[in-house]
Amino acid sequence: MFFFVFKQFAEEAAEGDPPWFDEKVLPALRPPADTADPLGPAWLEEAARDVTALGSNVVLGIVVVATILYLLLMKRGGAALWVLVSVVGGMLLSSFLKEAFNRPRPDLVAHSAQVFTPSFPSGHATLSAVTFLTLGALLASVHDSRRLKVFFLGLAIFITMAVGLTRVYLGVHYPTDVLAGFLAAPLWLVFVGAAYATT
Numbered sequence: 001m002f003f004f005v006f007k008q009f010a011e012e013a014a015e016g017d018p019p020w021f022d023e024k025v026l027p028a029l030r031p032p033a034d035t036a037d038p039l040g041p042a043w044l045e046e047a048a049r050d051v052t053a054l055g056s057n058v059v060l061g062i063v064v065v066a067t068i069l070y071l072l073l074m075k076r077g078g079a080a081l082w083v084l085v086s087v088v089g090g091m092l093l094s095s096f097l098k099e100a101f102n103r104p105r106p107d108l109v110a111h112s113a114q115v116f117t118p119s120f121p122s123g124h125a126t127l128s129a130v131t132f133l134t135l136g137a138l139l140a141s142v143h144d145s146r147r148l149k150v151f152f153l154g155l156a157i158f159i160t161m162a163v164g165l166t167r168v169y170l171g172v173h174y175p176t177d178v179l180a181g182f183l184a185a186p187l188w189l190v191f192v193g194a195a196y197a198t199t
Contacts, residue, residue: 006183009176013103013120022174026108029169036110038169048166049113055124055163060087060131067135078196083134086192090130093188094123094181105172112170122173125164125181132156133189160185 012019029039038045053059064087071080095117103120105111117123136156140149164182167173 003183003187006180006187009180009183010101010120012176013101013180016103018106018108018174019176022106022176023108025168025175026106026171030109030171035108036112038112038171045112045170048169051162052113052124052166052170054159055128055167057091057123057127060127063135064131067138079138082192082196083138085196086134086189087127087131089192090127090185090188093184094121094126097121097184098123103177106174109171111172113172115172119173120177121180121184122164122167122177123181124167125160125173125178126184127181128163129160129182129185130188132159133185 027035031037031039038048064083067083068080071077071083098118098120101120102118105115105119133153133156136152139152143149143152160182164178167178168175
């Protein structure tokens with residue numbers, strides 16, 4: 001199911017023009033009189049920038065390197081390799097898809113954050129989903145408590161969703177960019193997990 005929905009978004013991105021859904025959502029998050037200013041108080045916009053940074057390459061890189069070093073110190077080389085392949089592979093996949101579709105960033109509203117790459121799919125959404133879902137699954141796997149498993153996976157999903165929402169709120173992505181990133185990540189993780197299980 002994820003694949004077919006992603007395929008639909010990809011076909012729309014390849015056509016060039018954003019679908020009606022994208023064209024409606026971004027302007028709705030800005031006052032008609034000033035499309036450079038997201039709705040809400042100034043602190044909310046600043047908070048959105050803080051949250052969106054959780055999906056940046058720098059922050060995710062620090063988290064992943066720290067996790068891998070910890071796993072190696074715990075003599076869990078297999079888990080460390082799984083995290084490395086999942087995240088680095090997700091980064092390469094995201095970069096490949098961005099260059100393949102080369103969708104321009106939204107021009108419906110002014111951007112409230114710096115951007116440097118094409119728009120589809122959202123790299124922040126893809127990589128935060130890959131990284132936090134991988135770490136959430138890793139933490140859940142070492143606990144027998146169902147409540148703790150739900151907590152770790154729920155927290156991973158919450159952070160991922162928050163990062164994705166801020167990308168739209170800040171005007172740097174169409175909603176379908178973010179949704180495509182959310183769909184690409186589990187597809188990649190299923191592939192990595194299947195390959196890891198066979199080794």
